[in-house]
Amino acid sequence: xxxxxxxxxxxxxxxxxxxxxxxxxxAPxxxxxTPxxxxxTPxxxxxTPxxxxxxPxxxxxxGAADGASERQDSAPLPRRTGRTRPAGRHRSPHxxxxxxxxxxxxxxxxxxxxxxxxxxxxxxxxxASASCPGVDVRVGYLEGTTDPLSDCLDGPDDSEQPGxxxxxxxxxxxxxxxxxxxxxxxxxxxxxxxAAHLAPHPLVAEGLHARLAExxxxxxxxSSGLSISTGGxxxxxxxxxxxxxxxxxxxxAVLLASRLSVPVxxxxxGEPVSIADAVTRLDMSGAASPALAPCLIGPEVPAxxxxxxxxxxxxxxxxxxxxxxxxxxxxxxxxGAALARMSLAAG
Numbered sequence: 001x002x003x004x005x006x007x008x009x010x011x012x013x014x015x016x017x018x019x020x021x022x023x024x025x026x027a028p029x030x031x032x033x034t035p036x037x038x039x040x041t042p043x044x045x046x047x048t049p050x051x052x053x054x055x056p057x058x059x060x061x062x063g064a065a066d067g068a069s070e071r072q073d074s075a076p077l078p079r080r081t082g083r084t085r086p087a088g089r090h091r092s093p094h095x096x097x098x099x100x101x102x103x104x105x106x107x108x109x110x111x112x113x114x115x116x117x118x119x120x121x122x123x124x125x126x127x128a129s130a131s132c133p134g135v136d137v138r139v140g141y142l143e144g145t146t147d148p149l150s151d152c153l154d155g156p157d158d159s160e161q162p163g164x165x166x167x168x169x170x171x172x173x174x175x176x177x178x179x180x181x182x183x184x185x186x187x188x189x190x191x192x193x194x195a196a197h198l199a200p201h202p203l204v205a206e207g208l209h210a211r212l213a214e215x216x217x218x219x220x221x222x223s224s225g226l227s228i229s230t231g232g233x234x235x236x237x238x239x240x241x242x243x244x245x246x247x248x249x250x251x252x253a254v255l256l257a258s259r260l261s262v263p264v265x266x267x268x269x270g271e272p273v274s275i276a277d278a279v280t281r282l283d284m285s286g287a288a289s290p291a292l293a294p295c296l297i298g299p300e301v302p303a304x305x306x307x308x309x310x311x312x313x314x315x316x317x318x319x320x321x322x323x324x325x326x327x328x329x330x331x332x333x334x335x336g337a338a339l340a341r342m343s344l345a346a347g
Contacts, residue, residue, distance in 0.1 A: 094329035096132040096336045103193070104136040104164040105335045106152045110177045110299040112144030120298060120323045121147075124169065127328020132335065138164075142180045149181070153188035163191040165338045167331050171199035171321075172245035174300050195338040198330040199248035199295070205255035207326035208237065208293045211318040217291040223261035234263040234287030236278045236315070238294045240301060241270030249295040256293070263287045269301065269309075279313060292317035297327060 105128060109121040121139040129137045140149030153164060168181055185192045198204070213220040217233060235256060239249030249266040257264040263285045265278035282290045292313070294306055298320035310317040321327050 093336075094131040094332045096135075096332055098132055098135055098336075098339065100134060101161070102135055102339065103162050104138055104152075105132065105331070106138045106140055106149070106164045106166045107169055107331060108149050108166050108177075108181050109139060109141050109169045110143075110174070111141060113141045113146035114144055116141070116299065118298075118322060121169070123323035124328045124331060127323070127325050128331040128335070131329055131332035135335075142177065142184075149184050150188070153185065153192050161191075162193045162342065165193045165195055165335050167195045167334050167338075168197055169297050169327075169331070170197050170240075170300055171204065171295060171297060172197050172240055172248045173242055174240060174245075175242070177300060193338055193342065195334040198297075198327065198334060200251040201330055201333070202255055203326040203330050204248070204252045204295065204321070205259060207321045207324040208252060208256055208295065208318075209259050210324055210326075211321060212291065212293055215291075215316065215318040217316055217318060218260055218262070222259045232262045232287060234265070234282035234285065234290040235260070236275065236282070236290050236292050237264060237266045238275070238292055238296070238306075238309075239266060239268050240296060241268065245295075246271075246274075252295050266295075269305070275309070275313075279315075290315050294318065294320045296320045298322045 107121060107125055107128070109116065113121070121141070125137045125139050129135070138152040139147060140152035141147050142149055149166075153166070166181060166185055168177065170177060181194060185194055209218065209222075212218040212235065218235070235253075237249045237253040237256065239245040246266065246268045249268070253264040253266040263282055265281055267275040267278040269275075279290055290313075292306075292310055292315050294301070294317065301320075306317055306320075
């Protein structure tokens with residue numbers, strides 16, 4: 001231990017009394033201004049310079065523009081193909097391709113030809129013909145002596161294949177009309193097949209929307225939102241008499257509500273209580289005065305019935321579906337479904 005009052009050794013000074021030198025740093029620190037050491041290996045450079053702004057783009061086929069060198073290993077760019085819709089499930093269901101010897105399509109129209117002043121039968125037949133080209137399309141009326149359904153049911157008696165497919169011009173079962181069709185087709189023999197009714201189907205809601213828009217009761221365009229808005233006009237979808245008709249109208253009401261984003265309630269002409277209940281529920285939902293949308297083709301219900309109901313409720317009413325193109329397309333769809341069942345039965 002150093003004697004009291006003796007100075008401590010200074011850094012870099014003479015050796016300590018014991019004769020041992022203080023350790024020194026092995027290398028001096030770099031001074032300001034000395035260049036930093038460089039990496040031993042230079043960074044790799046890009047082999048091909050990037051294209052500069054203003055240079056021409058490569059042309060289709062691999063050729064170079066403005067005298068630029070052509071790459072030997074480049075392949076031509078693929079060409080854009082047309083947006084043709086392939087056959088199969090991507091095709092519209094009402095577009096049919098049938099054999100030349102396919103059975104005739106017979107549209108059974110309720111009522112008499114004289115009562116069809118709007119020509120619903122002929123216009124529906126025209127739309128159905130466009131959906132299944134080459135098929136013999138006929139129109140037969142269940143009443144009267146002009147163009148009766150019985151005259152449209154003739155076919156080859158010696159053929160194993162049915163001669164015609166009868167499509168009722170009805171959205172849903174109607175006891176009176178269905179019994180008349182069944183009686184006439186039974187007399188015609190086994191070569192006549194009766195197809196299903198037209199509803200339920202999304203095309204029904206499309207037709208109802210169109211008829212309401214034509215009457216100025218709703219907008220023409222579909223709604224893009226999912227919420228049900230209040231304050232707009234509510235819709236009562238009126239069905240024919242019967243449970244199946246009411247069920248089909250309920251399906252159409254749901255689809256129509258999604259298209260318009262307004263409250264829609266189904267009701268049956270066979271149950272006046274259901275009509276009153278639908279109007280009450282629309283009032284409770286905050287909707288404005290309701291409008292009536294007949295879920296009907298037209299000939300199956302007298303026009304004065306719908307007019308009287310509209311007057312009693314003080315509600316405007318749209319026209320029935322009638323000859324809307326959706327009806328003709330549905331006729332073609334039911335005809336095609338009947339042919340498919342015949343093919344499965346034969347197989």
